[in-house]
Amino acid sequence: MYMIKKASEISGVSVRMLHYYDEIGLLSPQKSENGYRYYTEAEMACLQVILFYKYLGFSLKQIKFLMTKDDIEILNHLKKQLILMKKENENRLTLIETLQKTIDYEERKITMSTKEKFRGFVYQDHQKYKEMAIDKYGKDVVEKSMEKQKGKEQELTEKFNQIFALFAENKVKGLKTTSKENIELSQRLHDLICQYSFDCSFEVFSSIGYGYKENPEFKTNIDRFGMGTAEYACDAIQKYVNGVK
Known part of the structure; x- marks a missing residue:
């Protein structure tokens, strides 16, 4: 003791x-x-x-x-979290490799393709989004919609990366989060989630936006495109959501 x-x-x-x-x-x-x-x-x-x-x-x-769950249920939940952490670790290792290549490129002008620059920036952690959707639509509907992602993970990742890179670019340009360009980007992001994941309501999409800046993991990942990108994207998403309600 x-x-x-x-x-x-x-x-x-x-x-x-x-x-x-x-x-x-x-x-x-x-x-x-x-x-x-x-x-x-x-x-x-x-x-x-x-x-x-x-x-x-x-x-x-x-x-x-x-912690109120029984030991077996807690163990199963921890096993699922371990799987997610291992995937995150794989992504981090990829990011380390990408960062090293970027440093080599800057220091020694080694050729690095645009696609290589964004390897490791993964935004397909839809488990958290999935849980939000289950609360609203039910497990059966969401499980069926998640089938749409199978075999398209890389395509989805690249599309997410493109959108957040554009958010970062707009921020550097000094565009307001309420600008037409950012509202259109928010709509693209919303359409992407609906197309590849689940029928995402505006309410859930708003929550996802807040998650980008409030969840430390999401914020860290998105801010790799440029400091403050997560909050910038969140504000644009809220403007988009409020504009269509």
């Missing part, structure tokens, strides 16, 4: 945050007669799972809900 200070040292979670987890019922350790908190091996294992979910971008409210 571990006293709270030791649990904090091992996990890297501050004592204050461990107290907060206890207060909100996320992780409540054992308590001795004098009120001292101490953590069993099982509770330390739970803390590890919480940290995994936090790293993956889940809110404490979402994590608390997930």
Whole structure:
């Protein structure tokens, strides 16, 4: 068993945050007669799972809900997250290779095709979009629509890359997010999701737009096209959505 200070040292979670987890019922350790908190091996294992979910971008409210599931369900969910993380890691390795080629190109003027410049910029993480759509349309409808992507992943990736590259270019040009060019780009992006993924309502598309700037993973990826591109694209999407309502 571990006293709270030791649990904090091992996990890297501050004592204050461990107290907060206890207060909100996320992780409540054992308590001795004098009120001292101490953590069993099982509770330390739970803390590890919480940290995994936090790293993956889940809110404490979402994590608390997930932790109410039985062990088998949590394990299956973690396995799915592991698969996604492995895919992300593959993308990062590709990005590293692309970045190295870019540096070589700039330093030694080594030839690099336009297509090579955008290898690794992947925006086909539709699992999060899919979950939003399931809430609105139901699992059967969404599962059928996801079939449309099979065999077209690379084509979809390149189309997404083109759109975000154009958003970044418009930002550099000083175009307002409300400009005609950006509204048209937002429509292209919306049509792309509808064509390759699911029948995306304006409401869901608006949520996706906010996800671009609020989800750290999405924001980091999109901002590789140019700092601030994620927020810029989000603002354009909201203008597009509000304009067609």
